[in-house]
Amino acid sequence: MKISDLTPARLRERLAGDGLKFQTGPFVVRLQTSLATVVEGLGILYGEFPLLPDEEFADFHISLRLPRTLRRWIRPQVIYSYNGESPFPPLPCTQAFPFFETGLNWSIYSEVFNYLIIHAAAVERGGHAAILPAPPGSGKSTLTAGLIHRGWRLLTDELTLVSLSTKRVVPLARPISLKNQAIDIIQQFAPSSVIAAKCCNTAKGTVAYLRPPAESVARMLEPSIPRWLIYPQFSSNGDLSFSALGKAATFSRLADGLVNYTVLGSAGFDLLTSLIDELDCYEFTYSDLGEAIAWFDRLVECD
Amino acid sequence: MDYSNDLLIRALMAPSQLSNYGSLQWDTLIRQGKRNGLLGRIQVLMKEHQSFSGVPSRVLAHLESARIIAENEQRVMRWEINRICRALEDIEAPVVLLKGAAYVMLELPVARGRFSSDVDILVPKVSIANVEKALIDHGWRHIKVDDYDQFFYRRWSHELPPLQHRDRGTIVDVHHTILPPTGRLHPDPEKLLAASMPLTGTKFSVLAPADMVLHSAAHAFQDGDLTRGLRDVVDMDDLLSHFSATYSSFWEQLAYRADELELSRPLYYALRYSKFYLQTPVPACVSEHSKAWRPAWPASYLMDAIVDRVITAGPWDKDLILKISRRLLYARAHWLRMRPHLLIPHLLRKALRRYRAEGVA
Amino acid sequence: MISNSLAHSEVHRRWRTVEIHWKEWDDGILVYNASSGSTHVLNPISAKILKALAKYPANIIEALERITQDIGPSDGEVLASIEKFVANLEELGLIEPSSE
Numbered sequence: 001m002k003i004s005d006l007t008p009a010r011l012r013e014r015l016a017g018d019g020l021k022f023q024t025g026p027f028v029v030r031l032q033t034s035l036a037t038v039v040e041g042l043g044i045l046y047g048e049f050p051l052l053p054d055e056e057f058a059d060f061h062i063s064l065r066l067p068r069t070l071r072r073w074i075r076p077q078v079i080y081s082y083n084g085e086s087p088f089p090p091l092p093c094t095q096a097f098p099f100f101e102t103g104l105n106w107s108i109y110s111e112v113f114n115y116l117i118i119h120a121a122a123v124e125r126g127g128h129a130a131i132l133p134a135p136p137g138s139g140k141s142t143l144t145a146g147l148i149h150r151g152w153r154l155l156t157d158e159l160t161l162v163s164l165s166t167k168r169v170v171p172l173a174r175p176i177s178l179k180n181q182a183i184d185i186i187q188q189f190a191p192s193s194v195i196a197a198k199c200c201n202t203a204k205g206t207v208a209y210l211r212p213p214a215e216s217v218a219r220m221l222e223p224s225i226p227r228w229l230i231y232p233q234f235s236s237n238g239d240l241s242f243s244a245l246g247k248a249a250t251f252s253r254l255a256d257g258l259v260n261y262t263v264l265g266s267a268g269f270d271l272l273t274s275l276i277d278e279l280d281c282y283e284f285t286y287s288d289l290g291e292a293i294a295w296f297d298r299l300v301e302c303d
Numbered sequence: 304m305d306y307s308n309d310l311l312i313r314a315l316m317a318p319s320q321l322s323n324y325g326s327l328q329w330d331t332l333i334r335q336g337k338r339n340g341l342l343g344r345i346q347v348l349m350k351e352h353q354s355f356s357g358v359p360s361r362v363l364a365h366l367e368s369a370r371i372i373a374e375n376e377q378r379v380m381r382w383e384i385n386r387i388c389r390a391l392e393d394i395e396a397p398v399v400l401l402k403g404a405a406y407v408m409l410e411l412p413v414a415r416g417r418f419s420s421d422v423d424i425l426v427p428k429v430s431i432a433n434v435e436k437a438l439i440d441h442g443w444r445h446i447k448v449d450d451y452d453q454f455f456y457r458r459w460s461h462e463l464p465p466l467q468h469r470d471r472g473t474i475v476d477v478h479h480t481i482l483p484p485t486g487r488l489h490p491d492p493e494k495l496l497a498a499s500m501p502l503t504g505t506k507f508s509v510l511a512p513a514d515m516v517l518h519s520a521a522h523a524f525q526d527g528d529l530t531r532g533l534r535d536v537v538d539m540d541d542l543l544s545h546f547s548a549t550y551s552s553f554w555e556q557l558a559y560r561a562d563e564l565e566l567s568r569p570l571y572y573a574l575r576y577s578k579f580y581l582q583t584p585v586p587a588c589v590s591e592h593s594k595a596w597r598p599a600w601p602a603s604y605l606m607d608a609i610v611d612r613v614i615t616a617g618p619w620d621k622d623l624i625l626k627i628s629r630r631l632l633y634a635r636a637h638w639l640r641m642r643p644h645l646l647i648p649h650l651l652r653k654a655l656r657r658y659r660a661e662g663v664a
Numbered sequence: 665m666i667s668n669s670l671a672h673s674e675v676h677r678r679w680r681t682v683e684i685h686w687k688e689w690d691d692g693i694l695v696y697n698a699s700s701g702s703t704h705v706l707n708p709i710s711a712k713i714l715k716a717l718a719k720y721p722a723n724i725i726e727a728l729e730r731i732t733q734d735i736g737p738s739d740g741e742v743l744a745s746i747e748k749f750v751a752n753l754e755e756l757g758l759i760e761p762s763s764e
Contacts, residue, residue, distance in 0.1 A: 028361065057326040057359055061334065083334050084619040111337075113368040248692025252705055262701055263375045266685055269696035269703060273687040375701070382700045385757070 004047035012039050019063070021052040025161070025172040025220050029104065030058035033096075035078060038064050041097035041197035045175040045209050048217040060107050064096050082107050097197040098207050101177060105158050109259040115161040115170065116271055117259040122155035122169050123147045126300045128227035129169045131160055131279075133257040136204070139234030142182040145210050146289045147296060149190040154216035155224060159259070164271055167278075168223035173216045175209040183208045189289055228299055229254075229281045232292070240291050245281040307617045308533055311335040312580060315537065318348035322357045329362045335617065340534045342366070343373035343416030372418060379420040380407050383473050387422060388506055390441035396430035398507050399499045401478065401518060405509040408502055413541035421474045423462075424507075427496060428479040435463055435477065442469050451652060460484075481518050482526055483640045490521070490564035498560075512546040512553060513560040520573035521566050528629070528636040532614040533580075539573045540581040547584070554589050567596035576610060605631075679750065680721035680762035681714060700757045710749050714758060721762035724750055 003022055006014065012034075014020050019032035020042075033039065063081045067090055071077040077090035080103040087106070091099050109117050120133035121144040130152075134140035141157060148154040155171040163170055178186055178195065183206065186193060198208040229250060245253070251272065255261070261268045280299075286292035310332050314321060324332065336342030346366040349355055355363065384404055391398055399405075401423040406414040426434050443466040447453065456464040462478040480492040495518075499508040510518060519542055523535035547553045561567045571593045577583040578590065597603050609628035616625050637650070683698040693711040696703045706714065709731075716722065716730035728746055753759045 026361070026364070055325075055327055057330045057333075057361055059361060059365070083337060085338075111365075111368060113371040114364050246691030247689040248694060248705060251694060252692075255703075263371060265371075265375060265378060265701060266696060266698050269685055269687075269694075273694065378699075378701050382757070385699065 001051045002047065003042065003049050003051050005051070008039075008043060011043055015039055015042070018054060019061075021054065021056050021058050022046060023050040023052060023220070024174055025156075026170055027059040027108070027172075028052055028056055030061045031100070032063040033065065033100075035064055035066070035093065035096045037094070037096045037197065038100055041100070041209070044194065044196040045211045048212075048214045060104065060111075062100070062104060062107065064100055064103075066093070092201075095199050095202055097209070098177070098199055098202055101175070101209065104174075108159055112161070113260055113263055115163055116261065116264060116268060116275075118160040118162065118254070119158065119257040119259055120160040121157050121176075122160045122171075122224075122226075123152040124155050124169075124171075124224040125152045125297075126303065127225065128300070128303065129155060129224040130228040130230055130296065130299070131169065131226055132230055132232055133160075133254060134232055135256070138232055139182070140232055141176050141178055142185055142234065142289065143232050143286075143292055145176050145178060145182070145186045145193075146189055146293055148176075148213055148216065149193060150293045150297075152296070153219060153224075154212050162226070162271065162275065163223065164264070164267055166223065167226070167271065167275055169226050170223045171216070171220050173212050173220040175212055178208050178210055180205045185289065186210060226275065226279060227303065229276070229279045230296075231283045233283070233285045235285050235287050238285065238287055240284075240286045240288070240295060242282050242284040242295070245283055247276050247281065250276055250279075250281040307620070308335060308339065308615045311339060311341065311533065312615070314345055315341070315348070316581065318345070319352040319354050321345075321349055321352075322354040324358075326359060329359065333362060333365050336369070340418050340531055341416075341537065342369040343418055344537065345416070346370045346373070347416035369416070373416045376418050376420045377407055377414070379471075379473060380404060380422060383420065383422050383468075383471070383475070384408065384505075384507070386441070386468075386471075387424070387438070387475060390437050390443075391434060391506065394426075394430065394433055394437055396427050396433070397496055397499060398434070399425040399496065400502065400507045400509055401425055401481075402522070405515065408505070408507070409509060411541070412545050413538050421476065423476045423478060425478045425481065425492065425495065425510075428492070431463065431477065431479050435466075438466055438475065438477070443467065443475060444469050446474075449656075451656075455649065482521055486525070486640050488521070488525060488565045488568070488639075490517070490566055494564060511560075512550060513556045514564070516542050516546065516557060516573070517560060517564055517566045517570060520569040524569040524572040525566075525639055526636065528632045529610065529613050530629075532610065536576050536580050536614065539577040540583045543574075543577060543583050543585065554586055558589065558592060561596075567593075568598065571596035572606070572610075576614070580614060678721045678723045678762045679717050679727070679754070679759040681718045681759050682757065684714070684718070684758065695758065697756070697758055702756070704756060704758070709745070710753060713746070713749055714753060717759055 003011070015032060016034040019030045021028055021030045031042070061083050064078055065081065066072040067077055067079055071090065076093040078093045078096040078099055079086050079090050080088055080099050082103065088103070118131065118133055120131050121140050122129050122131050123144060132140050132144065144154070144157055154173055154176070155169055157174065157176040159172065161170045161172070162168070183195060183198070187195060194211040195208050196211065198206065200206045231253070261272065284295070310328065314332055333342065336345050342365070346369045349366065380403065384400065400408060403414070403417060403419040404422045406417070445453070445464055446467045447456070447464040453464055456462065461480045461483045462476050465474050465476050467474050481490055481495065482488055495510060495514055498511040498514055500511060501508050509515070519538055523529065523539070527535065529535060557570070561570045574585050574590065574593050578585045598606065609631050612625055612628040613632060685696040685698065687694040693706045693708070694703060695706060695714065712731040713727055716727045722730070724746055750759070
């Protein structure tokens with residue numbers, strides 16, 4: 001059973017009551033909320049995600065609710081609650097859906113230590129994964145959104161999980177967050193794509209979410225062997241360029257994007273060094289999305 | 304749905320039964336374990352009792368994560384102790400490791416699966432300034448830089464303001480006694496230091512076994528507000544069980560030292576709640592003897608009631624009784640730390656600072 | 665030629681390595697210190713000194729002799745820097761005094 005099998009009324013009712021349990025990759029999330037924007041966002045963006053029975057063990061228990069103070073009515077706020085605690089200050093109610101997404105990201109990297117977590121996107125083609133670590137502003141999400149509309153499978157947009165035992169990337173297949181101009185770029189690049197939960201005036205400007213392709217969601221339990229590590233950088237002028245990165249240089253650069261590496265101890269060091277051993281690493285600059293995707297496709301062809 | 308901590312307490316008492324738990328029970332237990340800082344301990348107990356079979360794989364993943372976190376905390380603590388040793392190389396005074404740091408270095412059962420990496424040390428008061436300087440010379444920094452905080456700690460407290468290492472971010476608390484001098488009980492630090500035992504191969508010492516138990520009791524029941532009450536009781540059960548099995552005259556020594564260090568009252572609570580919740584094998588004669596340290600009614604009754612509510616409350620309980628109980632314990636902790644003529648100006652000052660900060664925001 | 669700085673009594677202090685995991689690539693050498701949990705990228709000279717000490721404990725002069733074979737005739741600047749590299753390795757916790 002999937003989330004889209006519920007009528008909107010039933011979805012609203014379940015979320016407002018004991019909550020809904022749905023699967024995203026290796027995790028089951030239990031979500032409770034009465035907030036209309038979250039209900040709607042979930043219905044549109046997570047429609048293909050498997051729904052699980054109430055008796056199932058949930059990895060994360062999340063609720064988004066109104067405060068019990070005056071801020072429930074006056075300039076209403078929303079509180080993100082995880083396992084009974086509220087780790088963040090409240091946000092304006094209009095930002096409830098992005099709060100759910102970023103809150104869930106935080107909950108995953110606060111709790112999960114049986115995977116190496118890299119702050120990166122990952123996509124798969126021909127049985128191999130490309131990992132795209134990138135600081136904000138690099139255009140990583142735009143590139144990811146473009147790739148998944150041209151034959152690449154979405155593994156993840158924000159958190160790349162690498163299994164400590166198998167060294168494979170384990171997908172989450174969650175919606176991709178697009179910011180500011182990226183929203184229009186992707187709308188034009190892939191007119192059939194579904195972009196929802198648009199919020200203005202967040203800390204990062206205007207934010208919206210791209211629904212993951214049904215096939216990526218259907219294959220959320222299929223891990224992928226990593227093959228490439230690519231640092232993308234969007235540049236509005238200039239030609240496409242790329243250069244190979246040395247492995248030690250890659251390790252040093254990757255250090256900033258490693259969420260839980262230091263906690264893993266020597267197992268983390270051994271995993272990361274042997275992973276980089278098997279990756280082709282590049283820096284990559286592009287100004288045209290189509291050209292960038294063609295370059296990625298050539299990587300697969302030459303493999 | 305039973306959300307109280309009963310499920311967690313039952314798990315601690317009977318870890319071999321955990322392989323029979325269903326998904327919903329795990330759904331509650333994993334969360335309770337995390338909220339009480341005890342999931343690492345649950346994982347260790349399951350390993351010791353080989354009760355992983357039949358446990359759902361996603362549950363095992365949480366237990367594995369808890370194991371990794373607990374091992375990392377131990378590594379961080381050991382390294383911190385190594386670096387403190389290096390920084391205090393030229394200090395000639397005794398430096399006693401307290402609480403978690405001692406448990407880890409002695410590899411006591413209480414250290415198993417524990418999540419804690421702050422280091423607490425006890426040094427003679429006359430050496431405090433030298434120790435502080437040595438730590439600062441090696442990269443530690445004061446994190447409470449407000450003049451009032453600095454004044455408060457140095458004038459009234461049993462410890463320096465916490466020091467944080469500039470690169471590692473780890474905290475060391477330097478104590479010159481184990482309870483605030485402004486409080487009602489005054490365990491003599493000279494006696495603690497005199498009875499301390501050297502830790503072979505290091506420059507550090509640790510408290511004698513009875514003193515270690517008394518410090519834990521004082522920390523939980525005299526200086527603390529039991530925010531992690533169940534974990535405090537688990538620690539106490541571990542310490543009492545281990546030392547009583549290791550040293551034949553442990554109970555006599557414990558009673559003797561409790562009198563000598565004025566810590567009978569917190570010991571009373573520690574023995575009482577450890578025996579009640581975790582069935583620590585406290586000999587009947589010791590329990591009888593400890594009744595002499597009990598507070599008068601209604602204080603004893605009230606304490607039993609509010610401690611029970613706080614220890615057994617589930618992490619998501621929000622009832623009024625629980626809120627009142629927590630507030631009472633918080634107030635009690637402050638009351639015991641400071642006499643009224645000091646407490647009132649201190650609380651006013653804290654409230655004013657908070658008000659100013661919110662005003663600015 | 666050994667610089668005056670090495671005439672200090674510290675020169676006789678013996679050093680040994682702690683538990684270290686290595687990874688060598690063409691463009692850099694990484695070490696993981698299992699005690700501190702820290703990962704370091706070492707410059708080539710520090711890496712050679714660390715490897716020399718990993719064999720068995722040594723003082724600065726002995727370590728210098730072991731690595732001289734690799735780096736060729738003693739360069740004055742390198743000699744003067746050896747003490748600095750050793751001090752740096754000690755501060756990172758990759759080596760510690762040895763009583764052997």
